[in-house]
Amino acid sequence: MSVEVDPVSAKAIGGTVVNDFVVKFANVNGSGSASANGMFAKSILRCGVPVAARNIFPSNIQGLPTWFEVRVTEAGHLGRRGGVDMMVAMNPQTWDRDVAEIEPGGFLFYDNTKALPPAKFRDDITVIGVPLTAMCNDRYELPRERQLFKNIVYLGALAALLGIDPAVVEQILSEQFAGRQKLIDANFEALHMGVSYVRENLGPIRLQVRKADKVGNRIYVEGNAASALGAVYGGATVCAWYPITPSTSLAEAFTGYCEDLRTDADGKAKYAIVQAEDEIASIGIVVGAGWNGARAFTCTSGPGISLMTEFIGLSYFAEIPAVIFDVQRGGPSTGMPTRTQQADLIGAAYASHGDTKHPMLLPADPGECFTMGALAFDLADRLQTTVFVMLDLDIGMNEWLTEPFAWDDKRQLDRGKVMTHDELEAGADFGRYKDVDGDGIPFRTYPGVHPSKGAYFTRGTSRNPYARYSEEGSVYVDNMQRLLRKFETAKTLIPAPIARKARKKTSDGVIYFGSTTPSMHEALDALEAQGRHLDALRVRGFPFAEEVYEFVAAHERVFVVEQNRDAQLRTLLMNEGEIDPAKLVPVLHYDGTPITARYIAGEIGQLMGLGQIKAAE
Amino acid sequence: MTYILKPQLHHPKLATNALGFTRRDYEGSVSTLCAGCGHDSISAAIIQAVFELEIPPHRIAKLSGIGCSSKTPDYFLGASHGFNTVHGRMPSVLTGANLANKDLIYLGVSGDGDSASIGLGQFAHAVRRGVNMLYIVENNGVYGLTKGQFSATSDKGSKSKKGVVNHDAGIDLVGMALQLGATFVGRSFSGDKEQLVPLIKAGLAHKGVAFIDVLSPCVQFNNHQGSTKSFDYVREHNEAVNKLDVITPRAPIHVDYAPGTTVKVTQHDGSVLSLHKLAELYNPNNRAQALGYLQARQARGQVVTGLLYIDPESTDLHDALDTVDTPLNELSGQDLTPGAKALEAINAGLR
Numbered sequence A: 001m002s003v004e005v006d007p008v009s010a011k012a013i014g015g016t017v018v019n020d021f022v023v024k025f026a027n028v029n030g031s032g033s034a035s036a037n038g039m040f041a042k043s044i045l046r047c048g049v050p051v052a053a054r055n056i057f058p059s060n061i062q063g064l065p066t067w068f069e070v071r072v073t074e075a076g077h078l079g080r081r082g083g084v085d086m087m088v089a090m091n092p093q094t095w096d097r098d099v100a101e102i103e104p105g106g107f108l109f110y111d112n113t114k115a116l117p118p119a120k121f122r123d124d125i126t127v128i129g130v131p132l133t134a135m136c137n138d139r140y141e142l143p144r145e146r147q148l149f150k151n152i153v154y155l156g157a158l159a160a161l162l163g164i165d166p167a168v169v170e171q172i173l174s175e176q177f178a179g180r181q182k183l184i185d186a187n188f189e190a191l192h193m194g195v196s197y198v199r200e201n202l203g204p205i206r207l208q209v210r211k212a213d214k215v216g217n218r219i220y221v222e223g224n225a226a227s228a229l230g231a232v233y234g235g236a237t238v239c240a241w242y243p244i245t246p247s248t249s250l251a252e253a254f255t256g257y258c259e260d261l262r263t264d265a266d267g268k269a270k271y272a273i274v275q276a277e278d279e280i281a282s283i284g285i286v287v288g289a290g291w292n293g294a295r296a297f298t299c300t301s302g303p304g305i306s307l308m309t310e311f312i313g314l315s316y317f318a319e320i321p322a323v324i325f326d327v328q329r330g331g332p333s334t335g336m337p338t339r340t341q342q343a344d345l346i347g348a349a350y351a352s353h354g355d356t357k358h359p360m361l362l363p364a365d366p367g368e369c370f371t372m373g374a375l376a377f378d379l380a381d382r383l384q385t386t387v388f389v390m391l392d393l394d395i396g397m398n399e400w401l402t403e404p405f406a407w408d409d410k411r412q413l414d415r416g417k418v419m420t421h422d423e424l425e426a427g428a429d430f431g432r433y434k435d436v437d438g439d440g441i442p443f444r445t446y447p448g449v450h451p452s453k454g455a456y457f458t459r460g461t462s463r464n465p466y467a468r469y470s471e472e473g474s475v476y477v478d479n480m481q482r483l484l485r486k487f488e489t490a491k492t493l494i495p496a497p498i499a500r501k502a503r504k505k506t507s508d509g510v511i512y513f514g515s516t517t518p519s520m521h522e523a524l525d526a527l528e529a530q531g532r533h534l535d536a537l538r539v540r541g542f543p544f545a546e547e548v549y550e551f552v553a554a555h556e557r558v559f560v561v562e563q564n565r566d567a568q569l570r571t572l573l574m575n576e577g578e579i580d581p582a583k584l585v586p587v588l589h590y591d592g593t594p595i596t597a598r599y600i601a602g603e604i605g606q607l608m609g610l611g612q613i614k615a616a617e
Numbered sequence B: 001m002t003y004i005l006k007p008q009l010h011h012p013k014l015a016t017n018a019l020g021f022t023r024r025d026y027e028g029s030v031s032t033l034c035a036g037c038g039h040d041s042i043s044a045a046i047i048q049a050v051f052e053l054e055i056p057p058h059r060i061a062k063l064s065g066i067g068c069s070s071k072t073p074d075y076f077l078g079a080s081h082g083f084n085t086v087h088g089r090m091p092s093v094l095t096g097a098n099l100a101n102k103d104l105i106y107l108g109v110s111g112d113g114d115s116a117s118i119g120l121g122q123f124a125h126a127v128r129r130g131v132n133m134l135y136i137v138e139n140n141g142v143y144g145l146t147k148g149q150f151s152a153t154s155d156k157g158s159k160s161k162k163g164v165v166n167h168d169a170g171i172d173l174v175g176m177a178l179q180l181g182a183t184f185v186g187r188s189f190s191g192d193k194e195q196l197v198p199l200i201k202a203g204l205a206h207k208g209v210a211f212i213d214v215l216s217p218c219v220q221f222n223n224h225q226g227s228t229k230s231f232d233y234v235r236e237h238n239e240a241v242n243k244l245d246v247i248t249p250r251a252p253i254h255v256d257y258a259p260g261t262t263v264k265v266t267q268h269d270g271s272v273l274s275l276h277k278l279a280e281l282y283n284p285n286n287r288a289q290a291l292g293y294l295q296a297r298q299a300r301g302q303v304v305t306g307l308l309y310i311d312p313e314s315t316d317l318h319d320a321l322d323t324v325d326t327p328l329n330e331l332s333g334q335d336l337t338p339g340a341k342a343l344e345a346i347n348a349g350l351r
Helices: A033-045 A092-101 A132-139 A143-162 A166-176 A181-201 A223-233 A248-261 A279-291 A302-318 A345-349 A366-383 A393-397 A421-425 A473-493 A514-529 A546-553 A568-577 A597-616 B038-053 B068-075 B090-100 B112-117 B120-129 B173-180 B193-205 B231-237 B287-299 B317-321 B340-348
Strands: A020-028 A051-056 A065-073 A084-089 A102-111 A126-130 A219-222 A238-241 A272-275 A296-300 A322-328 A386-392 A399-402 A457-459 A498-500 A508-512 A535-538 A557-562 A584-588 B060-064 B081-084 B105-111 B133-139 B184-189 B209-215 B238-240 B242-247 B262-266 B272-277 B303-310
Touching (some): A033 A051, A033 A065, A033 A166, A033 A399, A051 A399, A084 A092, A092 A102, A126 A143, A126 A181, A143 A166, A143 A181, A219 A223, A219 A366, A223 A248, A223 A296, A223 A322, A223 A386, A238 A248, A238 A279, A238 B090, A248 A272, A248 A296, A248 A393, A272 B090, A272 B317, A279 A296, A279 A302, A296 A302, A296 B090, A302 A322, A302 A386, A322 A366, A322 A393, A345 A386, A345 A568, A366 A386, A366 A393, A366 A399, A366 A473, A386 A393, A386 A514, A393 A514, A508 A546, A514 A535, A514 A557, A535 A546, A546 A568, A568 A584, B038 B068, B038 B133, B038 B193, B038 B209, B060 B068, B060 B090, B068 B081, B068 B105, B068 B133, B090 B105, B090 B120, B090 B133, B090 B317, B105 B112, B112 B120, B112 B133, B112 B173, B120 B133, B120 B173, B120 B209, B133 B193, B173 B184, B173 B209, B173 B287, B173 B303, B184 B193, B193 B209, B193 B303, B231 B238
Parallel strands (some): A084 A102, A238 A272, A238 A296, A322 A386, A457 B081, A557 A584, B060 B081, B060 B105, B133 B209, B184 B209, B238 B303
Antiparallel strands (some): A020 A065, A051 A065, A219 A399, A498 A535, B262 B272
């Protein structure tokens, strides 16, 4: 069986596909491939064609398999589609499963320096061999150079195969290595080794990138960086953190942005960042800073939340503002540290012992990570409690195409109810835990505000409205009821859900949130094309706004799509809204990879089909 | 913790300090600790120290963890904001508070359970970070609130009230503080006000970590034969290295205690520490010697008290982070939010 198929003959399998395919890179981590793969994605973006790129990497520094999936999507579907049209198979360890993943009629790109037995291939795909190792061994002496430039050679080969103008890649290389001309020249040379090989030996394939104008002014950024920038704009001055995948780059980005944007004319810092000894100290520092009137945050992942729960309870009960960015990963325990999930919802919502509940913001893309990242600090000050911003690894660590960041210069930071020196001096009655306005939110004072008025003793023990220790049952109950009133107030401050109405009237609804969003939208389109209509509601925060319950009430059946095993959003809906569980149908994806449009459409389609059969009986 | 407020009536002839405050203005609620508790003596020493230093009470923030000692901030400085945090976690909360407002004076009060057991990690890391604070451990070698269990500072071989012998080695927080880089390390005894008050004053004036381990016998659970932290044991085994007095520049007082040399140390706030050496020629500026001295005396069963080490050139966490002079909690939105224009440049770099 001949396995080296002439690419031209592959056209017989199907027509040319323009700007709508998935390329997946299978690499060994630590081989320098990430940078080349990132440039591949960016070069397509620069052609005006949207891409959705996802890094699927191991919890390891060198030697284990890692994948990078690039979806080229002129239609702008930014979720994972599912399936692979071209596999760039650079890792012998994962060869078999990588080859198996290719869609029938798809392409396999590999390094054919060493011949492989025919059994290693499939006859329903097109195989493209480029002798990368041989080319690099001929040209380069040093093993390190041979390895690194191999990545750039395949970048050039892919550009030629897919019809990407090499000048676009050159531009990106120039930006990447700005100021280091020798490096730029060497990379150009490697790039053209790949381009020339394809032009001379293979020619373009039927998967093609064509210039379009579908990117607009959107930006390409990670959710962690966007969140960090949100924290800068939200006025955060204190950040305490402990390294943990996948949240580490959030604190690092905050550090970088602060150095650029928050250094005064004398080079002094208008911020304080502490890498603490653990997550407990991180949240302790945040609570201390919040108590003392600074805006403070920490960023972590599930295991960190577990460690922080005692402090989260203190923040709830003593009413101290705090912001926690939880970049969720696969749990429980150490779980899948480098895989994505939405499995901390219940843990965060009810973190700590005793009766507690905490507001959460649920961003769906880096653009919302920025806006919600900034908003979280206003909400924490307004509500005097911990506010969670729930990202996940998919949003946090992958670059997403998202709306550009925007800021209204007239916007003021909302510092909430803080009694000032002058108000105290004028004789205002200060009761730290007194509900003056009926919204459950008391006034607070900053330490040191006044020589003789406004001081109080903060404690995690029960106390009366004037902050005096009390174990009186009725005093305790009044306070707990006030905290519930405050949570009701939170409902009105949390971003409202976003509805998407079906084209035809339907009694079916679907609720979803966070990184599921782009795949959900694509799945809704696909379902609609099959004649299956659903009204959709994207939840953006907790406690749920009234619109969420109204949406559930207005539909007979509501699918709840989420990326965890236990249907945690569904549980929160049932628990907080006293909704009949039978009405909420879970659609769950939790293998650690981002949920795909195909998966959602398949599951819901099947469930709706079953529903119809049932109705027919 | 108490809900009993002290009467606000003042004797008209109570002495006032330069700010016009009486000693009463530095008091707190009525203590609910056991009568005769060493911790109450420490509270009294804190009150006297702050009164004498003429610090407006609201400029101090007092923080604690959980335990008998951690309850005491309610019993002094009622006009100061206080925070009774989580068990063993006072150091991190104090660190955050300090980062938010560098202009207040931070007093952390903890116990041996709070700092040497559950909070040993936070104690260590706050010390090595150089948080500007006075950190007092009211050390009684026992868990009082849960009725008499050994703590991590209980000495090996000491006996509990029930007669159980402790076979775990004791942790010496003074030795640890020295090793971890504290720039002011002292030890005292709750019953020795003459030594403790000046030590607290010096600690409050010190920039950076000032750590004082105050042996404070528990009258209920650790004041019996066999305990190495009872009043009698400490009195018999106490070995004081020096006496000191803080002299504020505004009202210089020089008190000459015992014969011997006097070392004057100028602190960052301008106040001067006079160290009165006793029989031994003790130099409190040498960290390595302080550790050696401490251990040598310990081997002889002696509890060294006094100021063991001070670095007059000390710096703090804010120096390390190079923060602006304005407290971070006073920066306005305008100071903090870079604005729409800066965002445009960031957007441009992400395309």
